[in-house]
Amino acid sequence: MAGVCGNHPSPKAFGPDARLRCRAHLDAVRQEGVNLPCRYCVIVVLKTPPDGFCRTAFLISRRFDLSAVVRNRARRLLRECWRTLVPSLSPCWVLMIPRRPIKGAKLGQLLPEVSRLFRKSGVLPGPSREEGTIQGGEGQGR
Numbered sequence: 001m002a003g004v005c006g007n008h009p010s011p012k013a014f015g016p017d018a019r020l021r022c023r024a025h026l027d028a029v030r031q032e033g034v035n036l037p038c039r040y041c042v043i044v045v046l047k048t049p050p051d052g053f054c055r056t057a058f059l060i061s062r063r064f065d066l067s068a069v070v071r072n073r074a075r076r077l078l079r080e081c082w083r084t085l086v087p088s089l090s091p092c093w094v095l096m097i098p099r100r101p102i103k104g105a106k107l108g109q110l111l112p113e114v115s116r117l118f119r120k121s122g123v124l125p126g127p128s129r130e131e132g133t134i135q136g137g138e139g140q141g142r
Contacts, residue, residue, distance in 0.1 A: 014079055018086070020057035020093055029057075029093050036117040040102040040110050041078060044095040045121040056082050056094040064098060074098040080107055081114045085124065092123040 020026055033046040049055065058078050060071045078096045102110065118124035 014056070014083060017053075018055055020055045020095070025055075025093065026057060026059075026095065029095050033093070033095070034121055036121055037099075038113040038117055039099065040105050040113055041099055042097045043114065043117050043121075044097070045118070045123060046093040047090075047121065047123055049091055049093040052091045054086055054089050054091055054094075056096060059095055059097045064100070065103070070103060074102050077102060077105065077107055077110055078114075081111050084111060085115060085118060088124055089118065090123045090125075092121075 020029065028050075029044055029046045033044040036043050036045065058075050060075055062071075064074065065071055075098075078098060082094075082096065096114075115124060119126050
């Protein structure tokens with residue numbers, strides 16, 4: 001049985017209870033979730049999961065890279081981002097799909113981007129500071 005996001009019964013943030021494994025669940029996230037792209041990855045967030053728990057899946061095909069070493073590194077980076085952020089997330093189901101620029105990225109570059117996407121989706125508390133947005137109508141000189 002899975003626990004709430006910040007209170008998983010197992011010490012692992014990516015234990016068996018925290019994974020999306022069923023194809024029907026993955027399809028539900030794809031169809032009903034919100035796509036949020038950044039330079040390094042795309043996350044698809046379903047804010048109202050049927051079971052009320054935080055779960056994730058990493059989708060990395062051979063199309064990303066033929067080398068398993070490269071795919072595994074991308075998976076490890078995304079998993080570490082998830083492990084770091086999951087205690088602060090509200091219940092959601094998430095698909096994380098890497099993009100090719102992640103191959104040269106470090107965790108310090110990836111974590112702020114993923115945090116920004118989670119804030120933008122509304123599952124991570126805190127201000128959503130979007131670059132290039134003008135607040136309050138200021139600076140719209142005509």
